[in-house]
Amino acid sequence: xxxxxxxxxxxxxxxxxxxxxxxxxxxxxxxxxxxxxxxxxxxxxxxxxxxxxxxxxxxxxxxxxxxxxxxxxxxxxxxxxxxxxxxxxxxxxxxxxxxxxxxxxxxxxxxxxxxxxxxxxxxxxxxxxxxxxxxxxxxxxxxxxxxxxxxxxxxxxxxxxxxxxxxxxxxxxxxxxxxxxxxxxxxxxxxxxxxxxxxxxxxxxxxxxxxxxxxxxxxxxxxxxxxxxxxxxxxxxxxxxxxxxxxxxxxxxxxxxxxxxxxxxxxxxxxxxxxxxxxxxxxxxxxxxxxxxxxxxxxxxxxxxxxxxxxxxxxxxxxxxxxxxxxxxxxxxxxxxxxxxxxxxxxxxxxxxxxxxxxxxxxxxxxxxxxxxxxxxxxxxxxxxxxxxxxxxxxxxxxxxxxxxxxxxxxxxxxxxxxxxxxxxxxxxxxxxxxxxxxxxxxxxxxxxxxxxxxxxxxxxxxxxxxxxxxxxxxxxxxxxxxxxxxxxxxxx
Ligand SMILES: Cc1ncc(COP(=O)(O)O)c(C=O)c1O
Numbered sequence: 001x002x003x004x005x006x007x008x009x010x011x012x013x014x015x016x017x018x019x020x021x022x023x024x025x026x027x028x029x030x031x032x033x034x035x036x037x038x039x040x041x042x043x044x045x046x047x048x049x050x051x052x053x054x055x056x057x058x059x060x061x062x063x064x065x066x067x068x069x070x071x072x073x074x075x076x077x078x079x080x081x082x083x084x085x086x087x088x089x090x091x092x093x094x095x096x097x098x099x100x101x102x103x104x105x106x107x108x109x110x111x112x113x114x115x116x117x118x119x120x121x122x123x124x125x126x127x128x129x130x131x132x133x134x135x136x137x138x139x140x141x142x143x144x145x146x147x148x149x150x151x152x153x154x155x156x157x158x159x160x161x162x163x164x165x166x167x168x169x170x171x172x173x174x175x176x177x178x179x180x181x182x183x184x185x186x187x188x189x190x191x192x193x194x195x196x197x198x199x200x201x202x203x204x205x206x207x208x209x210x211x212x213x214x215x216x217x218x219x220x221x222x223x224x225x226x227x228x229x230x231x232x233x234x235x236x237x238x239x240x241x242x243x244x245x246x247x248x249x250x251x252x253x254x255x256x257x258x259x260x261x262x263x264x265x266x267x268x269x270x271x272x273x274x275x276x277x278x279x280x281x282x283x284x285x286x287x288x289x290x291x292x293x294x295x296x297x298x299x300x301x302x303x304x305x306x307x308x309x310x311x312x313x314x315x316x317x318x319x320x321x322x323x324x325x326x327x328x329x330x331x332x333x334x335x336x337x338x339x340x341x342x343x344x345x346x347x348x349x350x351x352x353x354x355x356x357x358x359x360x361x362x363x364x365x366x367x368x369x370x371x372x373x374x375x376x377x378x379x380x381x382x383x384x385x386x387x388x389x390x391x392x393x394x395x396x397x398x399x400x401x402x403x404x405x406x407x408x409x410x411x412x413x414x415x416x417x418x419x420x421x422x423x424x425x426x427x428x429x430x431x432x433x434x435x436x437x438x439x440x441x442x443x444x445x446x447x448x449x450x451x452x453x454x455x456x457x458x459x460x461x462x463x464x465x466x467x468x469x470x471x472x473x474x475x476x477x478x479x480x481x482x483x484x485x486x487x488x489x490x491x492x493x
Pocket of ligand 1: 132195196197198199222224266271299301328329330331332336340341
């Protein structure tokens with residue numbers, strides 16, 4: 001039997017090292033009950049130690065009840081003693097101290113969960129307009145299955161190894177080409193594939209900000225970003241949004257007052273308002289960020305889903321000097337469960353982001369990246385995008401038609417030129433009206449939405465707003481959903 005021994009170890013004498021090795025073997029079952037241990041003299045010779053050393057180890061195991069010595073026959077392994085019973089669960093007992101210390105930390109991150117409320121209401125035909133992705137029934141599942149099969153046939157086990165830390169090279173190349181066609185002068189060396197764009201946001205925040213530092217965001221903004229910034233203990237400074245996006249005219253004052261370390265913005269089909277940042281504001285934003293030495297994180301989560309109008313240049317396309325970090329995702333147009341997004345950056349920050357990604361999760365799924373590359377390269381992505389845009393445009397228009405005169409009070413919203421959402425403001429109903437209060441009632445009527453409070457750093461500012469995802473259902477179902485919403489508002493008024 002070979003037992004690795006460390007003769008230099010001052011903390012554990014040799015007999016204890018031998019006993020520890022055998023104990024582990026017995027408890028793990030690799031030395032089964034009834035097995036005979038080697039004779040002490042033999043083992044001592046094998047290990048180059050004194051016989052007494054081995055006998056002391058055996059004595060220790062015997063004292064633990066793990067072996068028994070039979071006179072004239074040898075030392076035999078016994079069945080390990082049963083584990084002591086776990087302490088009885090006492091429902092009244094306090095949590096261990098370390099649990100008490102983290103108690104309440106999740107509370108600021110908790111938000112109304114429309115899907116849970118809808119489930120609890122047990123309506124026979126629930127309609128959920130709260131979601132943040134496109135219609136799952138349009139997702140190209142068969143195409144993806146074929147792409148995965150192609151990749152496994154073509155690449156074999158290479159597709160199942162960890163893969164490059166920056167992401168699968170050909171996929172980065174494809175992404176860079178697509179971005180280049182949109183005026184972003186980048187190569188694959190500037191792309192980092194991430195686990196969805198949520199991870200891209202997290203990596204940027206971890207790399208550039210420390211707790212207590214300020215970040216400028218649109219007010220309102222994507223709830224998942226707010227949660228992330230809260231989790232990192234950042235000071236969230238909101239800038240109002242109108243039909244031309246973030247009110248950049250008000251930015252300079254905030255930069256002087258708060259000295260933020262990052263500006264986070266969603267310039268295309270902003271979540272939740274649907275607004276697009278106008279070209280003059282885009283230019284002004286990049287110029288101000290440069291003057292005040294603040295990086296911009298541009299979250300282009302649905303830039304491809306445009307139904308009307310002409311695309312505007314990305315902030316990153318207006319920046320020639322590494323001021324903007326660009327993030328995007330395949331989640332919204334394609335499949336959120338793939339968890340493939342990416343960021344584009346250059347200079348020292350790119351290296352920091354690559355290392356941060358490696359430290360956090362080594363790399364994004366190699367198989368899915370390869371499948372995605374195979375899918376995009378044969379032109380399927382573009383075809384799917386065109387189909388989705390056609391369907392979603394009709395649904396947006398259907399929701400606009402459904403809203404006309406169907407809700408009580410005064411309803412105002414901006415008709416977005418793309419994306420997923422209509423952002424409604426409801427006035428002229430009861431003084432105490434709030435969309436947080438409306439949500440459970442609406443769920444009882446079989447319809448859910450995302451309440452405005454989720455999107456504001458100060459939740460109460462959103463009490464008159466709600467977000468509807470118009471891409472999820474065909475037009476007739478959208479009409480039914482808006483009818484139910486109207487009923488719920490009336491019932492609560
Ligand atoms: C504006 C915005 N950015 C980023 C994300 C993150 O998406 P994912 O991590 O699936 O790419 C979302 C998801 O809803 C979003 O709405």
